[in-house]
Amino acid sequence: MKQMKPEVGAWVSIGSYFVLSSVKLSVGYWTNSQALKADGLNNFTDIISSIAILIGLLIAKKPRDENHPYGHSRAEHISSLLAAFIMMTIGMEVLMDAALALKSDKKMVPDAIAAWTAFFAACFMFFVYLFNKKLAERTNSQAIAAAAKDHLSDALVSIGTVIGIMGTHIGVIWLDSLTALIVGLIICKTAWDIFKEASYTLTDGFDEEKLRQYKQEISEIPGVEQVTDVKARMLGNEVILDVTIQVSPYLNVVKSHEIADCIEVFMQEKHDVTKTHVHIEPYSTLDEKTH
Missing domain, CATH: 1.20.1510.10 (Cation efflux protein transmembrane domain)
Structure with missing residues (x-):
């Protein structure tokens, strides 16, 4: 089977x-x-x-x-x-x-x-x-x-x-x-x-409960300061995930890219999401004070 x-x-x-x-x-x-x-x-x-x-x-x-x-x-x-x-x-x-x-x-x-x-x-x-x-x-x-x-x-x-x-x-x-x-x-x-x-x-409908679960779990990955947006849709039997995260503005490109890789690997292993697109934004000073 x-x-x-x-x-x-x-x-x-x-x-x-x-x-x-x-x-x-x-x-x-x-x-x-x-x-x-x-x-x-x-x-x-x-x-x-x-x-x-x-x-x-x-x-x-x-x-x-x-x-x-x-x-x-x-x-x-x-x-x-x-x-x-x-x-x-x-x-x-x-x-x-x-x-x-x-x-x-x-x-x-x-x-x-x-x-x-x-x-x-x-x-x-x-x-x-x-x-x-x-x-x-x-x-x-x-x-x-x-x-x-x-x-x-x-x-x-x-x-x-x-x-x-x-x-x-x-x-x-x-x-x-x-x-x-x-x-x-x-x-x-x-x-x-x-x-x-x-x-x-x-029409790109997707389970809201799963999206909330994805957002919560991604926010717990080391280096992720905040998850500002999570969207997903189905292409055949594949889940396509779009994530926008905020990281420390003091990280270099390599470190930021490593965090994105960690998210992709995590979603693949935990939820069998084959394609995760990660958009990275700086975590602002104002957000840090209120975080």
Whole structure:
């Protein structure tokens, strides 16, 4: 797992969704289960979103060029954004189909094999979720983390599908269509969560608590008199940190540079921040009297 790349997670997702969507859609049409067909369609959209994520990961690996001096890392976030749009579109379609089915007077009881199909699919997808969750944590990949969230959602959707199908067998005929409606809502909710996280990162949003922690720890490094500003943003799975510090005005350039190096090494070792830009200013006499 340590040496695995984020693309492995994308390929696992694509393969899993291809198998599950094919089985669910086939069994869903065969057994007349609206819920299982919606669940299969959900997995089919995930194939498209996983391919988008994979493309984003591959583009993000490209080295920087004249037009992209900071590299192509943000392609990963854009791929997550595109995946969210695709999921939202399909989610709305599932909602409309389920609403029409609920209004229809012709409701059929799905075969029990549809429930078993959904149950085994849920178990399978839960293991895929655990795999990609660990991979995302090890590689710090936002795209794979988003995919893992979707896997867990899919596993829960399949459990709901089981409940909906079994409900029809105890006389609640409309429960299969209602489950399909709930599946559509879950798809839309997952799409919204992925969209919100990706757009937050693309607009340079960053955890304020982490920034406060960075500022406090940097201020304790020997030679740093004061930390006046700390800003951070994400480029792909890398944190870019900009720090403004004040040091004694009596230090020479070499000593000031050594302090900056200490900050860079500290952030790399403690927080895995690969790029820290340090701006140094003199600590004024007025500040010294009030410090």
